[in-house]
Structure formats: C-alpha cells, structure tokens
Amino acid sequence: MAIRGEHEVTEAVLRELERAADPRFREIMSAAVRHLHAFVREAKLTEAEFQQVCAIVAALGQATTPSHNEVVLAAGSLGISSLVCLLNNRGFEGQGTTANLLGPFWRMNSPRTENRSSIVRSPTPGEPIFVTARVVDDHGEPVAGAEVDVWHASPAGLYENQDAAQADMNLRGKFVTDEEGTIRFRSVKPAGYPIPVDGPVGALLRAQGRHNMRPAHLHFLIFKPGYKTQFSQVYSSDDPHLDTDVQFGVTETLIARYERHGEEPVPYGEPSDTWSALECRFAIEPGVAKLPRPPITGKVR
Numbered sequence: 066m067a068i069r070g071e072h073e074v075t076e077a078v079l080r081e082l083e084r085a086a087d088p089r090f091r092e093i094m095s096a097a098v099r100h101l102h103a104f105v106r107e108a109k110l111t112e113a114e115f116q117q118v119c120a121i122v123a124a125l126g127q128a129t130t131p132s133h134n135e136v137v138l139a140a141g142s143l144g145i146s147s148l149v150c151l152l153n154n155r156g157f158e159g160q161g162t163t164a165n166l167l168g169p170f171w172r173m174n175s176p177r178t179e180n181r182s183s184i185v186r187s188p189t190p191g192e193p194i195f196v197t198a199r200v201v202d203d204h205g206e207p208v209a210g211a212e213v214d215v216w217h218a219s220p221a222g223l224y225e226n227q228d229a230a231q232a233d234m235n236l237r238g239k240f241v242t243d244e245e246g247t248i249r250f251r252s253v254k255p256a257g258y259p260i261p262v263d264g265p266v267g268a269l270l271r272a273q274g275r276h277n278m279r280p281a282h283l284h285f286l287i288f289k290p291g292y293k294t295q296f297s298q299v300y301s302s303d304d305p306h307l308d309t310d311v312q313f314g315v316t317e318t319l320i321a322r323y324e325r326h327g328e329e330p331v332p333y334g335e336p337s338d339t340w341s342a343l344e345c346r347f348a349i350e351p352g353v354a355k356l357p358r359p360p361i362t363g364k365v366r
C-alpha cells in the first residue's frame with residue numbers, strides 16, 4: 066500500500082519486518098526501526114543532517130582495517146560498549162560485576178607464565194608492580210585452574226603491538242590460578258593512553274569538547290570450562306582521567322589502589338628501591354567458556 070504521509074512510514078516498515086523468519090532478528094530489527102524513526106522525529110533531522118549522518122557511518126567503515134576498528138572505537142566513545150557489558154553481566158549479591166570491555170588489543174596465545182614471574186620481556190623502564198589477582202565463583206569460592214590472560218600498556222602508554230621497540234608479547238602473559246584461585250605476577254606500572262583521533266571518532270570528540278584519554282589499566286581475560294569467559298580491566302585509582310574515561314569503561318568495582326613500598330625488599334625477582342603492590346578480585350559465573358575472536362593478530366614491524 067502506498068504511504069500517505071510521514072505518520073505511516075514506521076508502521077509500513079514494521080509490517081514488512083514481520084516476514085522475517087528468525088524471531089530474534091525480527092525483535093532486534095523492529096526495536097531498531099522504532100527507535101531510529103523516533104530519533105529522526107525527535108531531532109527533526111534535516112536532509113543535510115541526514116546526509117552528514119550517512120557520511121559519518123560510511124567513514125567509520127572506511128577507517129576500519131585489520132589492525133584498527135573505528136566502529137568499536139565509536140561504540141565505546143558513545144558508552145554503547147559499556148552499556149552492553151553492564152546489561153549482560155549483572156554481578157552478584159549486590160556487588161557490581163567485575164566484567165568490563167575486552168578492548169582492541171587482546172592477542173591469542175600469549176606466553177604461558179609461571180606464577181610469581183615477570184611479564185617484562187624486554188627492557189621497559191618504570192615502577193615495578195606486583196599484582197595479585199583472585200578468581201572466585203558466584204558463591205565467593207576460589208576457582209582453581211582458570212587460565213588468566215593479562216596484558217597492558219607500557220609506562221609510556223603503548224602496547225607492544227603498537228611499539229616496535231618492545232619485544233613480541235612484552236607485558237603480556239597467560240597464568241593459571243592456584244588452589245586459592247590466585248595468580249601473581251610482576252610487571253611495570255602502566256600509564257593511561259590516548260585513543261586515535263585521526264578518524265571520525267576524533268571529529269566526534271572534538272565536537273563535544275572531550276579529551277581522548279583512557280585511564281591507566283590492566284586487562285584480564287579469565288577462561289575456564291563451565292564458566293562464562295570474563296573480560297575485565299582494573300583501573301588505577303590515582304589516574305587523573307578516572308572520571309572522564311573516553312570509553313566510559315571505569316566502574317566503581319574495578320578501581321584498585323597501588324600500595325607504594327619503599328623500605329621492604331621486593332616480594333620476588335630483581336631488587337628495586339621502590340615498588341607497588343596491587344590486589345584485585347574477579348567473580349565469574351557459570352556459563353559457556355568461549356574465547357573471543359582476537360581483535361589483532363600481531364605487532365607492528
């Protein structure tokens with residue numbers, strides 16, 4: 066039937082969607098159509114503005130390469146990634162979830178590393194840190210034998226995959242939790258870092274008067290058959306960008322404090338005048354263990 070005016074367009078599209086065989090697809094697309102049409106009505110989008118929107122969406126795709134995903138960056142910068150994470154990981158017993166964003170730099174097959182070892186694999190100046198991370202289940206009981214991937218940026222704010230000066234897999238390691246559900250490792254304190262602003266996301270941030278920094282953090286990926294695989298990030302409590310993370314990743318549950326030590330000897334490894342200790346805890350829930358598709362496969366040459 067021909068459409069007689071703007072008031073009939075939404076219904077016409079929704080009627081056509083009823084042909085879709087997959088009920089979940091129908092549900093998602095119907096909601097998308099209703100909300101997109103409502104958005105156009107509320108914003109009273111002009112034709113020129115609509116063309117601009119189409120150009121931005123196209124530019125997001127054009128700026129995406131095998132080693133960079135501008136679409137994911139845009140979703141993070143609008144809080145959508147964080148919203149999806151928090152809707153799908155509710156946490157336990159009134160405590161917020163310890164799940165967080167996977168981020169763009171997880172690599173498959175990071176080196177198996179013994180507990181109480183270092184993940185500094187090439188000279189990386191910075192404050193030594195000693196991290197203790199505990200994995201528990203939804204009853205607070207320790208989970209032994211879980212694989213825990215760890216990765217983070219250097220004290221200069223660069224991941225090894227972005228920095229030819231760092232050894233392959235520097236500041237990355239795969240640990241296994243002991244009987245107490247614990248892993249322990251040594252590294253150097255990471256710095257916060259900027260997200261790239263040479264594409265459409267940069268224009269979006271500039272238009273809003275926002276900076277492009279992520280606060281310093283450590284990444285974790287926890288894998289054990291029988292449990293939902295958890296991605297997490299632990300944020301440094303002393304970072305100046307904690308309240309304005311450009312990716313809206315910081316949750317209260319995941320802010321941790323580095324305890325500075327000066328007098329005592331380091332817990333293990335090479336001696337150092339000063340060092341910091343950090344403790345964190347992750348609660349995982351029963352579910353399907355599934356590794357994500359690695360967002361990147363190698364490092365810069």
Ligand SMILES: [Fe+2]
Nearest residue numbers: 168218282284
């Ligand atoms: Fe990161």
